[in-house]
Structure formats: structure tokens, C-alpha cells
Amino acid sequence: MTPLLIGALGLAALFVLILLQVPIGIAMIIVGVVGYALQAGWAPALTILASEPSGLLSSVDLATVPLFLLMGTFATAAGFSRDIYAAAAALLGHRRGGLAYATIGGCAAFGAVCGSSTATAATFAKAALPEMLRRGYAEGFSAGTIAAGGTLKSLIPPSIVMILYCIVSRTFIFDLFVAALVPALLAIALNLVAIWVIVRLHPEYAPRGERTQLRERLQALKAAAPVMLLMIAVFGGLYSGVFTVNEAASVAAVLSLAFAFARGRLDRESLWRGLRESAAATAMIYLIIIGASVFTYFMTLARVPEALIALIGGLDVSSLSIVFFLLIAYLILGAVFDEIAAMLITLPFVLPIIEKLGYDAIWWGILNVVVIELGMIIPPIGIIVFILHGLAPKIALRTIYRGVVPFIVADLVLLALLTLFPEISLALPRALK
């Protein structure tokens, strides 16, 4: 049997199991072990059920995931999202579309102290949406802005998607975090431009608000000070080289817990609920990563990546065409599949091709994150759009999807820029080396 046939059969078996509602991580473990057993026998195949997971369970790098999840839990319980939004709204609320700008800025800032895009969108749906609707903002525009703000999180370090990419691709987390800085700023800028264009074309979507008094502005900024302090401690410590990624994650978890307690916003019930949710999310992420690792082991043993490289090397097409083809394939896959799982399943095939084409694994990581970001708001399964609809059922799903269209365009522009100009992502990490 040729490696390509083994790979194709492995993928087909994986999709059958996934369609039978077997959890994705477990499906990858099964296909990986069975595929390995068919090549090398059951005894060695079963041992990878301990040898691969043991390395991941004791990985200090991967342990940053639960720590950043805990930070997000405590930051949410401490009400940081409300404070950031209130401060941004006090500064910008009087401008046309000011609350929308404040939402994007607030989501970006909260994203820096929260590990999850869905949590960012959900908390801002509670903090920002009622205020925007109360001030007469259009439903679709308001919901679209919050959805776009939530997706920004994926690209803002510390991002769990980035950590998972680094673990599977065996690249340095710090390098990807540094590489994400300029693209993240670009993403924020493009989202702000999208809002600017919308409010110019449809002024009725976002009426001007009253200017707040200086005293109120200062009060709002004072309330948001702990979040700023947390951001400075985590980002400043990480990027100045004082802390490693793991230490920065520890700082984030410990400080956010301390702030939540100090502000009296963390009772026993919310602490327990937060810990349980973080533990469940940690288990889910580790099982997917273990599955991806076992699946990759099987694919590598079968020499599938080499066969694919040879196949693609024989094609008479440019490297950029292959990259665009892969990105389109990811967008289609992400529309019907979980985006993170899609990335982890395909990475063992795709990354060797990308590296063979002469591209950087860090650059591909950034593109993957942007594609995942897009997948969260693109129909038919835009998870963040569904979350917003769940929290605000009066706003029709179609209205929310219509509201996110300008932001999808902004994200597509970002994706095109990052693809055509890899230096946008790579210049900073190269300069720091």
C-alpha cells in the first residue's frame, strides 16, 4: 500500500468516526493507534497511548494553556470586561460610532487578559450590547462589531490557538507571540476602518452620544487600572525578557485571582464554577492535542508527509498558488468543521509542504490563526455568531450575519496582506533574534 493511500484511508476513517459523533480527539487517537498497529503490530502501537501523552502531560509549555484559561476565568469573574468597556466608552462614546470603536478596543484589551475568543465575545455581549442598543445603535451593526471584537482574541497573545499550533508544529511559543504583534495591530486597525466606513455610509446605525464629564472619565479609567496593571505585568514581563512564557502565564493566573478576590467579586460559587469550566476546557484541549500527536505519529510512520511533498513538488504551479489553495480549503473546512480541530488534523500534512515551499512555520501559524478567526464568524457555523444569538435571541441570526459582513471583508484583507507580505509577521521576531 502506498503512503498516499494509507494517508487517504486514515483521513477517511477519521472523518467516518467524526461523523458518527465520536469526539475529535478520541477519533484521532483511534485512527492513530489502529493505523500504527496495521503497520508495526498491536504491542508497539498500544504503547504510544502512554509514551505520547506522557510527554504532553508533563510539558511545561502546554501547561500555559490551563494557566491562561484560569486567567480568563478570574478576569471574567472580576468584571474586567465591564471596566475596560466603561473606560473606552467614556473616552470615545460621544463620537459617531464611538461605542463600536470602544467595543473593538475593549475586546482587544480584554483579549490580552483572557485566553478565549468565545469568552471575550460572550462577556462583551453582556457588557456592550445592551448599552449600544440603548443608545440607538443598529442591532446588526452592534452584534457584528462584538462578534468581530471577539475574534480578535485569537491573534492577540496570549492566545491558546497559538500555543496549540506551537506545540504541534514544535515551534517556539514566544516567537509566535512576537510575530503576532504587528498582525494583531493591523487587525484592530482594519476593524476600526470597517466601522469608520460603515458609520460614514450609514450614520443612522450609530448616533452620537453625549460627551462625558472629565471626572467621570477619570473614574472610569481608575476602575480599569487593575486590568492595565495585569496587562503590563504579563506583556511587559514577557516581551522584556523578565519572564518566560510559562512564568508570564503563572503571573497572569495568580494576579487575576488576587485582583478578583481584592475587588470582592469572587465568591465561592463563582470560583468553583470557574475552576470547573477551566478544568473541563483543559481536558478537552489536552485530549485533542494527545489525539493530534498520536495521529501525527501514525502519519509520519507511514511517510505520508514525504509522499505529499513529492506529489506537490511535481506540480507545475507557483508556491503562492498552493498557499492560496490551502487557505481556501481551510476556509471551506472551517465553515463545516471546528476550526482548531481542522488545523490540528491537517497540520501533519500541511506544515511539511509549507516548509518545503520555503515558507516559515511561524508565518504559517499566523495565517492559520487568522483563518480560525474568520471561521468563527463565517456562515454556516460561525461559533461566535451563534453565541451572540444565544445571548440576544431577539436579534435574528440573519441580522447578525449581515452585521459581520464588513468585518469578514476586513479579515480577508488582513489575510491577503499577511499572505502576500510575510515580513509583516516575520520582521519583528527576526529583528529580536
Place this chain on the structure above:
Amino acid sequence: MVLAAMTLADGLMRWLANRPIEGVRDVGMVVIAVAVTCCIPVGLMERANISIRIAGTVFGAATGRALDALAALVVEVVMVAMAWQFTLFAGKIARAGETTWVLKISTYPFWYTVAAILWMAVLVQLIVVVLEFSKLRR
């Protein structure tokens, strides 16, 4: 959280006094394995795994419930295999006398603990399987 606090203290000591706390990273690796494994039974109980529910949507709720029960059984089989392999793995580590790099602490008790937690996860998943199959009778 205790390990996070220790890691934070280690980083601060290294930064401020150039004297990191010896062995934090060393112990951290095995303690992390135990701490993370503790999350697995919680994740199984909360049914936190990502799965795609297209078949249930297309072929109706009854098919969806049947597939959920079948998937829970498949998860149970994989958990049994993992717990079994981790028990063998811990025994291998014990026989090899593996220790941590700096403090020379034996690592096998940690791996036996991981295996024990995975057996607990097997029990938790068994409850999930029973619950899923009981839904089929209703």
C-alpha cells in the same frame, strides 16, 4: 495555582536576586502531569469534548441519541486502553529508576498517580455511558 505561585516566585527571584528557586521547573514537570490529568475526569463528566453533530441533525434526534451512546462507549474503550498503558508505563519508569534532573526525586509515584486518576476517569466515563444508554430507553 500553587505551582503557578511557585513558578512566579521562581521567576521573580531569578529576576530580582539572580537566585532562582532550585528545582521548581524540575518538580513542576511531574506535578503538572498530575494536575492536568485531574482535569480529565471533570472534562468527561461535563462532556466537554468537541464532536460534530451532523448525523443527529440529519437523521433525527433518536439517531443522534444512539450515536451519542455509541460515542460514549468508544470513549470508554479508549480511556481503558490509556489507563492500562499508563499503569504499564509507570511500572517501566519504576523499574528504570527514573528521577528528576536536579532534585533526583523518583518520578514513578507521580506516574502511578496519573494512572490512578485515569482509572478514575474510566469510572466517570462508565457513568456517562450508563446515562447515555438510559436515555435510549426513554
